[in-house]
Amino acid sequence: xxxxxxxxxxxxxxxxxxxxxxxxxxxxxxxxxxxxxxxxxxxxxxxxxxxxxxxxxxxxxxxxxxxxxxxxxxxxxxxxxxxxxxxxxxxxxxxxxxxxxxxxxxxxxxxxxxxxxxxxxxxxxxxxxxxxxxxxx
Numbered sequence: 001x002x003x004x005x006x007x008x009x010x011x012x013x014x015x016x017x018x019x020x021x022x023x024x025x026x027x028x029x030x031x032x033x034x035x036x037x038x039x040x041x042x043x044x045x046x047x048x049x050x051x052x053x054x055x056x057x058x059x060x061x062x063x064x065x066x067x068x069x070x071x072x073x074x075x076x077x078x079x080x081x082x083x084x085x086x087x088x089x090x091x092x093x094x095x096x097x098x099x100x101x102x103x104x105x106x107x108x109x110x111x112x113x114x115x116x117x118x119x120x121x122x123x124x125x126x127x128x129x130x131x132x133x134x135x136x137x
Contacts, residue, residue: 002039003093011038011092015077022075029057033068034077034092043081043089043099043108079132081108098133111135 003011015034019026036052037044044052050065069090072078081089081099089108091099098111119131 003041008035008039011094014094015072015092018075018077024071024075029053029060029064030068032056033065034072037072037078037090038092041093041110043091045083045087045089047087049090076129081132081134083108084136098135100135100137102137104137 012031012035015038016026018024019030024030032053033049036049042048046062046065046069049069050060050062053060053065069078069080073080073090077092077094079091079094081091081101083089083101083106084103086106091108091110093110096113098113100109100111101107102109113133120128122128
């Protein structure tokens with residue numbers, strides 16, 4: 001399943017804005033990695049992203065994809081979803097939602113959650129920047 005063109009453009013604009021804010025160079029490879037991820041609803045892993053971006057950039061290394069995904073997570077433009085026994089999956093959907101991970105198949109699903117879910121402002125004396133709920137099935 002793919003995201004709407006409007007949603008993809010909004011995600012790309014946010015990515016570009018955050019990149020400029022943190023002075024992250026917007027190379028064609030970075031944009032391609034993010035565009036593939038931002039256009040997907042399937043929560044791809046690094047190998048899937050690498051395979052897709054390699055079609056347009058045959059010389060890109062797997063390490064480059066890993067490094068950029070880590071940077072994107074650190075910048076808060078994507079989230080990393082741990083999958084037991086497998087590589088993590090990634091999501092560019094930043095609005096409030098949870099995930100369900102089917103541990104038998106490794107598939108990851110979006111779950112819409114109530115906005116009434118109370119989130120603490122601080123944990124262990126530090127401000128909460130983001131919260132994520134993952135259900136393992």
